[in-house]
Amino acid sequence: MVFPRPEWEKFRERIAALPMSAQWWKRIFLGNAMDVEMDATGRVLVSPELREAAGIAKDTMLLGMGNHFELWDKATYDAQEAKAMQGEMPDVFKDFSF
Secondary structure, eight states: OOOOOOHHHHHHHHHHTTTGGGHHHHHHHHHHOOOOOBOOOBBBBOOOHHHHHHHHOOOEEEEOOSSSEEEEHHHHHHHHHHHHHHHOGGGGGOOOOO
């Protein structure tokens, strides 16, 4: 996940407030977070460690998710999207108007 700084602060506070039973997940989310800067052309360098953890090989997908972004390996995203499209739409969308 990629957060603008204000949204990261909110997310970080929510994670930090979780109980001790979630300690490992707190470590995963908070311990692996890192600041990144955009270069002069608006590109962001994702560290090799984060690329490996996310399974990013070459081509990527950046998805706007409202208050954050998701960065996916394109092949992984395509496979997950195809799997989701083969299943039923979740009940929460039954009364949703497009």
